[in-house]
Amino acid sequence: MMPVVKFLAALFVFMPLLSKAQSTEAAELLITGKLSDSSTKKPVVYATINLLDTSRNILASTYSDEKGLFKLLSTKAGVELEISSMGYAARLYTINRLNRQPLDLAEILLTPTGQQLSGVTIVGRKRLIEQKPGVLVYNAGNDPGNKGGTAADVLRKAPVLSVDAQGNVSMRGSSSIKILINGKYSGQMARSPSDALNMIPAEIIQSVEIVTTPSVKYDAEGTAGVINIITKKGRKDFTGALEFSGSNMQQMMNPRLEFTSGKWNLSFHGHLHRLRIKESAVYERQQLENGIAGNRLNQEIKQDNSAPHGSADITIVFNPDSLSEWSLGINSSIGNWPGNQQVSTRSFRSDNTLEEFYQQQVKSAEQYLSTDINLAYNRKFRKAGQELTVQAQWSPGNSSQPYTSQLTDAGNRIFYQEDNSNKIRNNEWTLQLDYVHPLNSIFTAETGAKAIRRNANNRYTVSANEGGTWSIIDERTDRFRNKQEVWAAYGLLKSTITKKWYTEAGIRWESTLMRGELETARQGFGQQFGNLVPTATVTHKLNSDQTLTLSYTKRITRPFIFDMNPNINAADPKNLETGNPSLSPEITHQLEFVHGLNLGSAFFMNSAIYWRNTEDGIVDFRRTDENGISTSRKENLAGNKSYGLNFSATSLPLPWWSINSNVNINYLSFKSDALQIVRDGWAADLDLNTAFKLPRKYSLQLAGSLNTRKIELQGASSKQYYYSSAIKKEWATPKLVLTLLAVNPFNSYIPQEIEMRTPQFYSYSRNRYYLREFKLTLNWEFGARMNSRERKKISNDDVNSGNKG
Numbered sequence: 001m002m003p004v005v006k007f008l009a010a011l012f013v014f015m016p017l018l019s020k021a022q023s024t025e026a027a028e029l030l031i032t033g034k035l036s037d038s039s040t041k042k043p044v045v046y047a048t049i050n051l052l053d054t055s056r057n058i059l060a061s062t063y064s065d066e067k068g069l070f071k072l073l074s075t076k077a078g079v080e081l082e083i084s085s086m087g088y089a090a091r092l093y094t095i096n097r098l099n100r101q102p103l104d105l106a107e108i109l110l111t112p113t114g115q116q117l118s119g120v121t122i123v124g125r126k127r128l129i130e131q132k133p134g135v136l137v138y139n140a141g142n143d144p145g146n147k148g149g150t151a152a153d154v155l156r157k158a159p160v161l162s163v164d165a166q167g168n169v170s171m172r173g174s175s176s177i178k179i180l181i182n183g184k185y186s187g188q189m190a191r192s193p194s195d196a197l198n199m200i201p202a203e204i205i206q207s208v209e210i211v212t213t214p215s216v217k218y219d220a221e222g223t224a225g226v227i228n229i230i231t232k233k234g235r236k237d238f239t240g241a242l243e244f245s246g247s248n249m250q251q252m253m254n255p256r257l258e259f260t261s262g263k264w265n266l267s268f269h270g271h272l273h274r275l276r277i278k279e280s281a282v283y284e285r286q287q288l289e290n291g292i293a294g295n296r297l298n299q300e301i302k303q304d305n306s307a308p309h310g311s312a313d314i315t316i317v318f319n320p321d322s323l324s325e326w327s328l329g330i331n332s333s334i335g336n337w338p339g340n341q342q343v344s345t346r347s348f349r350s351d352n353t354l355e356e357f358y359q360q361q362v363k364s365a366e367q368y369l370s371t372d373i374n375l376a377y378n379r380k381f382r383k384a385g386q387e388l389t390v391q392a393q394w395s396p397g398n399s400s401q402p403y404t405s406q407l408t409d410a411g412n413r414i415f416y417q418e419d420n421s422n423k424i425r426n427n428e429w430t431l432q433l434d435y436v437h438p439l440n441s442i443f444t445a446e447t448g449a450k451a452i453r454r455n456a457n458n459r460y461t462v463s464a465n466e467g468g469t470w471s472i473i474d475e476r477t478d479r480f481r482n483k484q485e486v487w488a489a490y491g492l493l494k495s496t497i498t499k500k501w502y503t504e505a506g507i508r509w510e511s512t513l514m515r516g517e518l519e520t521a522r523q524g525f526g527q528q529f530g531n532l533v534p535t536a537t538v539t540h541k542l543n544s545d546q547t548l549t550l551s552y553t554k555r556i557t558r559p560f561i562f563d564m565n566p567n568i569n570a571a572d573p574k575n576l577e578t579g580n581p582s583l584s585p586e587i588t589h590q591l592e593f594v595h596g597l598n599l600g601s602a603f604f605m606n607s608a609i610y611w612r613n614t615e616d617g618i619v620d621f622r623r624t625d626e627n628g629i630s631t632s633r634k635e636n637l638a639g640n641k642s643y644g645l646n647f648s649a650t651s652l653p654l655p656w657w658s659i660n661s662n663v664n665i666n667y668l669s670f671k672s673d674a675l676q677i678v679r680d681g682w683a684a685d686l687d688l689n690t691a692f693k694l695p696r697k698y699s700l701q702l703a704g705s706l707n708t709r710k711i712e713l714q715g716a717s718s719k720q721y722y723y724s725s726a727i728k729k730e731w732a733t734p735k736l737v738l739t740l741l742a743v744n745p746f747n748s749y750i751p752q753e754i755e756m757r758t759p760q761f762y763s764y765s766r767n768r769y770y771l772r773e774f775k776l777t778l779n780w781e782f783g784a785r786m787n788s789r790e791r792k793k794i795s796n797d798d799v800n801s802g803n804k805g
Helices: 002-023 151-155 187-191 193-197
Strands: 029-037 048-052 058-063 069-074 079-084 091-095 103-110 129-132 135-138 161-163 169-171 177-181 205-211 225-231 238-247 250-261 264-289 292-318 324-338 341-348 354-380 387-400 403-408 414-438 443-465 470-472 478-498 501-518 523-541 546-557 575-577 586-598 603-624 630-654 657-672 677-694 698-707 715-717 720-731 735-743 750-757 761-769 773-782
Touching: 048 069, 058 069, 058 478, 079 103, 091 103, 129 603, 129 630, 151 161, 151 193, 151 205, 151 225, 161 698, 169 177, 169 193, 169 225, 177 193, 193 324, 720 750
Parallel strands: 029 103, 177 225, 575 630
Antiparallel strands: 029 069, 048 058, 048 079, 079 091, 129 135, 135 205, 161 169, 205 225, 238 250, 238 773, 250 264, 264 292, 264 761, 292 324, 292 341, 324 354, 341 354, 354 387, 354 403, 387 414, 403 414, 414 443, 443 470, 443 478, 478 501, 501 523, 523 546, 546 586, 586 603, 603 630, 630 657, 657 677, 677 698, 698 720, 715 750, 720 735, 735 773, 750 761
């Protein structure tokens, strides 16, 4: 009952403020309007709106918001309203009246300066990287090298982010990130981000929003930040695209259809994908007894698998009038990701004599079918900027992660077999409400509430065949039930005090209830906790080119259901993996100071200094027993601190040449009082992309990235690199794009070493990831674009995502 009481109390804490604002009539003239691009009809965001007296002195000032809306109060008549934005011709209005009736200027069309004027043509190009308050935006739709790839390829080019060879994403050295699609939570994205990103074609991505210090309107989950992938939308009549892509490592087909008629809009995105995953490794582990070398384990591991998977997304939007919108979204994904391996295992005694040798065949796969059904209602009011959004979502899903392991001796005789049937069923329900209320020309209040209920059931049966007879292992057979409830409410106050200062501050309360049970073992566990999450941001505009921003946020990371599952994966009997039902959430405090330099399309740079402190960090921990068998699971064993520098820049040295780069340098320190471990070290991520426009509708793009050595609690991993080149040819009629992409063409594999050192053991792994690829992509688009309003979709970014790879 207490979570409900706290939930309702937090929800209505801001209502008196809003009620007072509603009942108070301003004596000034309220001026409102919406700014749009005259060519594309898209909103012009963060334009400067000044109120000037007859001497051209600034009386009041504001900015247009994310939807191009603005509001300003005038205390006198006979003034001028000046609207200016870089890349657009300025507009000037004379205001001659002053009364209580608001003045709505409706939609104001701004003319891009890139149009032909007086016989002179100025070629404009939307920059790849843009900075907005609290957000960096990568305009992936303007990047010629994104045809034929996946979302993982797109994120490799985004600022602040780093993507390793296996597709795992990190932000400033941390992989604790929440990834949203159009602001919408995805069960598949929470289960395995690397797999989910491979199911999103790059061709449908319009932009990527990177939020390094999320405000309280976001769920508090994700200690490093939030990534929001925005897909292309807004077509007219019957339009779409069809894309085919094939290479030695993958084959794809991506259809897209959209239909608009009157007040209705229907869109469909499909994705069929077959991905080859080839890896090999040599693993050595040396047991240590009081610092003296003991038994030694040697393993050679090979895998070469093909993973067929696909997804489909249908969105229906109905606009009964200009102020209301209903939307229904259904996203479904299906896949089969095999993890078949061939393992050769040798055990040596301390005197280096062979103790044991066997070959192992492992057949495993992650098979799933998941769906997200989202219903949303958005209501705008006559008052500019006032908005109400209500959303509901149901996310059912079924998956299985079985494995069969077969061990043979030197004579190729089977001496042990094991089967683990691992079936999981999930159900999740979400209800969310958000309200925005402009108080006056300076202050805007936002408030909202959210409720999430999750149920997960995992039934697993482990059987073994030793001596020719299969039998169930009772102590490893059970049914694991997990329930989680999250109640949240927030309040946020934004202000534009002067032309040069913008501030926002807010508080979010999240109450969490977690309950779990092992049915057969009659073992239960549970936790209930509340978190008060404050955030604050101050932005100062130094001049028309430079801004300074200081931000603070508190974040939490709840344990994911798969991290708590006690089902033991013994596919490799020498290296066991299991979950930890006793995991607690980790708490992170983050502070960043950002300098933005914007010289138009010629040069843009975002520089940041950041600090992050994590308490009760959830870390991967491995221990070995007296028999040399290791068990790996997540533990709350260490806190960590990190600080660093990040530079993201884009430039246009010549009209036909663009450069985009990202550099991240950070220092990370782990400290565990329980284990008496302190580890620290420096790391860096370097990314560089350059594109050239060539004659006859050709273009060339070169890209590369380098991730240096990374420190972990028990060890470190060596550097990784990734490079590619793409050449593209375009035809106007029909609208065809042919792209040839080469990935790591001069290396058959990418090497990486992983080292671990503890008082009980020392291990060393040499891994090879076979990623050399030559890919040909054909993209056909038909129809013409039109603008549509941003669709409201729910986002559950409050649970820890599991990384795969």
